[in-house]
Amino acid sequence: MINYSRDRFFATLEVFKKMQEPEKKNVLLNIKNLKKHYQVGKQVIEALDGVSFDIYEGEIIGLLGVNGAGKTTLSSILVTLHPPTSGHILFKGESIYKDVNRYRSFVGFCPQKPNITYDLTVGQILYFAGKYYNISENEIKSRMHQLVETYNMQKYRTLKPYVLSGGYLRRLLIARSLMHSPRLLILDEPTVGLDPNIRRKIWQDIKDLKKMGVTVILTTHYIDEAEMLSDRICLLDKGKIRLIDTPENLKSFYQKKRLEDVFVQLVEEEAIQNG
Numbered sequence: 681m682i683n684y685s686r687d688r689f690f691a692t693l694e695v696f697k698k699m700q701e702p703e704k705k706n707v708l709l710n711i712k713n714l715k716k717h718y719q720v721g722k723q724v725i726e727a728l729d730g731v732s733f734d735i736y737e738g739e740i741i742g743l744l745g746v747n748g749a750g751k752t753t754l755s756s757i758l759v760t761l762h763p764p765t766s767g768h769i770l771f772k773g774e775s776i777y778k779d780v781n782r783y784r785s786f787v788g789f790c791p792q793k794p795n796i797t798y799d800l801t802v803g804q805i806l807y808f809a810g811k812y813y814n815i816s817e818n819e820i821k822s823r824m825h826q827l828v829e830t831y832n833m834q835k836y837r838t839l840k841p842y843v844l845s846g847g848y849l850r851r852l853l854i855a856r857s858l859m860h861s862p863r864l865l866i867l868d869e870p871t872v873g874l875d876p877n878i879r880r881k882i883w884q885d886i887k888d889l890k891k892m893g894v895t896v897i898l899t900t901h902y903i904d905e906a907e908m909l910s911d912r913i914c915l916l917d918k919g920k921i922r923l924i925d926t927p928e929n930l931k932s933f934y935q936k937k938r939l940e941d942v943f944v945q946l947v948e949e950e951a952i953q954n955g
Contacts, residue, residue, distance in 0.1 A: 707735070708737045709864065709895075711733055713766070716750075728764070731921055733924055738893055740886065740911050742906035742913045743755070743897065744915050746901065760784060760787075786862055790867045791868050792870075801840055802844075805852065809857075846874050850874065854885060865895070865897070870898070872900075883909060886909055898910060910927060912924060
């Protein structure tokens with residue numbers, strides 16, 4: 681096994697990427713030198729440290745990394761739950777903070793932990809999600825009908841979420857995040873804690889989103905999930921991007937059949953470099 685130094689790795693990977701470079705795509709989101717620092721007592725924690733990359737229209741990009749790598753911090757900033765310490769985020773060439781409410785109308789967010797009101801029915805949850813975005817009554821009815829059909833929730837429409845299984849609860853969260861027809865959807869660990877067969881069904885739901893023209897940012901720590909769904913993978917490590925490329929390019933570069941084997945090798949090389 682060849683052990684590349686970090687500098688040599690990136691230099692070689694850059695050459696390889698140019699050889700494999702796909703056709704030019706339209707940039708939906710441009711992230712420039714994004715930093716997020718937290719003050720905990722006298723200690724400053726750098727959750728993100730100079731993150732820069734583009735997100736293309738219609739792609740699924742997977743954010744991979746261990747707990748504390750910066751995935752959730754990045755997602756929360758992109759969905760405007762928290763501001764960055766510094767850096768820029770451009771949506772179609774303009775800062776998202778130029779008109780943050782307009783930007784939010786283009787973005788859907790499906791959190792890892794369900795944040796729904798259990799006193800409302802499934803239909804009411806979707807209805808008020810549409811009202812939140814000031815959608816007309818006719819459009820709300822149309823979107824509700826479409827999403828209830830798409831996610832096979834017809835029999836649950838008049839029931840409260842207590843009766844939903846983990847898989848259907850996740851589908852409800854996705855449907856709610858799609859009520860205003862966003863162009864960008866951020867999914868934070870969408871299959872965590874679900875049984876394997878339910879995970880597969882959610883995977884198909886995510887693939888169908890791409891067919892609908894929705895750009896998806898997928899935050900996950902499941903390598904098989906990222907490999908199965910992502911057009912590109914962004915590996916975050918200690919608040920920095922370690923690499924970003926297609927699963928196919930990464931497997932070809934490292935001469936591995938599975939993405940999991942690539943990351944095992946990366947971990948081993950990191951251990952050797954750190955002594």
